[in-house]
Amino acid sequence: MYTELVSDASQLPWVLENAMRAAVEHSDVAVVVVPGDIFYAEAPDRRPSAPIRAARPVVIPQEEDLRVVADLLNASQRVTILAGAGAAGAHDEVVTLAGRLQAPIVHALRGKEHLEWENPYDVGMTGLIGFSSGYRAMLKADVLLILGSDFPYRQFYPEDATVIQVDLRGGQLGRRTALDVGLVGDVRPTARALTPLIAEGRNSRHLDAALKHYRRAREELDDLATDDGKTPIHPQYLTRLVSQHAASDAIFTADVGSPTVMAARYLEMTKARRLVGSFNHGSMANAMPQALGARRGPRPPGHRAGRRRGTLHAPRRSDHSDPGELAHQGGGLQQLVAELRRTGDEGRGPADLRDRPPQPQLRRGGNGHGTDRDQGRGPGRPGGRRGADARHRRAGGP
Numbered sequence: 001m002y003t004e005l006v007s008d009a010s011q012l013p014w015v016l017e018n019a020m021r022a023a024v025e026h027s028d029v030a031v032v033v034v035p036g037d038i039f040y041a042e043a044p045d046r047r048p049s050a051p052i053r054a055a056r057p058v059v060i061p062q063e064e065d066l067r068v069v070a071d072l073l074n075a076s077q078r079v080t081i082l083a084g085a086g087a088a089g090a091h092d093e094v095v096t097l098a099g100r101l102q103a104p105i106v107h108a109l110r111g112k113e114h115l116e117w118e119n120p121y122d123v124g125m126t127g128l129i130g131f132s133s134g135y136r137a138m139l140k141a142d143v144l145l146i147l148g149s150d151f152p153y154r155q156f157y158p159e160d161a162t163v164i165q166v167d168l169r170g171g172q173l174g175r176r177t178a179l180d181v182g183l184v185g186d187v188r189p190t191a192r193a194l195t196p197l198i199a200e201g202r203n204s205r206h207l208d209a210a211l212k213h214y215r216r217a218r219e220e221l222d223d224l225a226t227d228d229g230k231t232p233i234h235p236q237y238l239t240r241l242v243s244q245h246a247a248s249d250a251i252f253t254a255d256v257g258s259p260t261v262m263a264a265r266y267l268e269m270t271k272a273r274r275l276v277g278s279f280n281h282g283s284m285a286n287a288m289p290q291a292l293g294a295r296r297g298p299r300p301p302g303h304r305a306g307r308r309r310g311t312l313h314a315p316r317r318s319d320h321s322d323p324g325e326l327a328h329q330g331g332g333l334q335q336l337v338a339e340l341r342r343t344g345d346e347g348r349g350p351a352d353l354r355d356r357p358p359q360p361q362l363r364r365g366g367n368g369h370g371t372d373r374d375q376g377r378g379p380g381r382p383g384g385r386r387g388a389d390a391r392h393r394r395a396g397g398p
């Protein structure tokens with residue numbers, strides 16, 4: 001991860017550009033630490049670089065490696081696909097490959113937004129907050145094909161299956177479970193190249209059983225998301241209502257904690273919807289800043305800022321995937337702060353922004369870092385975690 005401290009104003013433009021390049025190139029977080037005083041200094045002029053765009057090389061494994069994988073898949077009666085965030089933009093290719101393999105598709109949480117929709121092979125998520133059907137489809141597999149996932153929980157991987165993993169970054173291979181074959185490749189072209197190597201006419205017994213189990217698991221979860229007339233209403237029901245009423249291209253953001261569970265289980269994805277989160281353990285309170293960031297993205301034609309309060313519209317994927325470009329278009333941090341100030345002034349911002357000065361007061365000479373405690377707000381609700389855990393367990397994990 002790119003991490004840099006700016007200790008002199010002249011460094012800032014370079015550091016910022018390098019940080020954006022690293023973030024875009026590695027699809028990762030970049031951290032730039034800027035002491036408060038630096039914001040008061042003049043930055044030197046410099047010749048601007050070209051807009052930062054992610055390089056999009058086509059990465060496909062060697063043909064002989066693909067043949068080895070195809071032989072393993074062709075010899076298997078029960079193939080299950082585990083797909084994750086690496087399947088972004090590869091929906092159609094992965095679904096086509098699954099069709100040829102007659103393989104159920106299990107997703108890891110970050111794969112939900114890319115694969116859950118319009119997918120006749122979807123059998124839900126695996127993991128502690130996942131669906132029993134996701135766990136079972138992996139357990140019953142004799143070959144597990146992992147496509148662009150770093151699903152972390154080792155207990156949920158099958159112990160006896162042959163495991164094949166495809167990842168764009170070689171360093172990710174075999175990180176979570178022992179592998180039989182590891183390939184470096186981009187999911188989209190790799191799935192496309194693999195499909196014609198798979199024999200047609202495979203039987204569907206494994207797939208049918210997985211789909212049947214999924215329907216049952218889904219029904220059980222849906223039964224928890226109904227109005228039982230009591231107040232307060234259940235979070236499952238609330239999340240389902242949000243999902244039903246949100247725009248077909250809404251961007252959802254969810255915090256770490258029980259919102260992660262509800263988002264994973266009750267937000268229905270479409271081709272145009274997005275689910276943005278941290279989803280890393282050890283992170284919290286990501287949802288509001290992510291929502292603000294999403295709000296800053298390009299909007300569809302005809303959409304005026306703030307007109308539909310509470311609804312975030314998804315930028316087209318091609319636009320959204322290029323934060324460096326956005327920064328170039330939009331004037332970056334300065335413009336974001338201006339927007340926060342404006343929405344705060346007009347009373348349209350979230351309550352927190354309305355109730356306090358729109359721009360944080362930087363202390364001259366200090367390090368400029370405030371904390372929740374500094375602002376008189378404590379950490380989360382005491383005991384909230386334990387209650388949430390109990391609820392998760394009741395809500396039917398594997």
Ligand SMILES: Cc1cc2nc3c(=O)[nH]c(=O)nc-3n(C[C@H](O)[C@H](O)[C@H](O)COP(=O)(O)OP(=O)(O)OC[C@H]3O[C@@H](n4cnc5c(N)ncnc54)[C@H](O)[C@@H]3O)c2cc1C
Pocket residue numbers: 083084085086087107108109110111125126127128129130147148149150151152166167168169172185186187188256257260278279280281
């Ligand atoms: C409270 C809580 C509970 C959670 N419970 C669950 C749970 O039950 N189930 C669950 O699944 N997750 C759960 N998570 C999330 C979990 O911690 C992981 O973040 C998540 O499983 C990772 O999803 P992923 O593998 O899709 O994404 P990532 O971890 O981002 O992995 C994506 C992988 O794809 C690779 N890649 C990227 N682009 C490409 C490409 N074009 N082609 C090929 N490879 C590519 C990357 O190198 C990376 O290895 C939970 C998180 C929290 C906070």
Ligand SMILES: Cc1ncc(C[n+]2csc(CCOP(=O)(O)OP(=O)(O)O)c2C)c(N)n1
Pocket residue numbers: 255256257258259280281282283284380381384385388
């Ligand atoms: C930095 C950090 N500290 C602690 C945790 C452990 N943690 C996960 S969820 C959570 C509680 C979050 O509270 P809230 O957003 O109210 O969600 P809920 O209680 O409904 O789960 C905590 C403390 C974490 N994920 N990150």
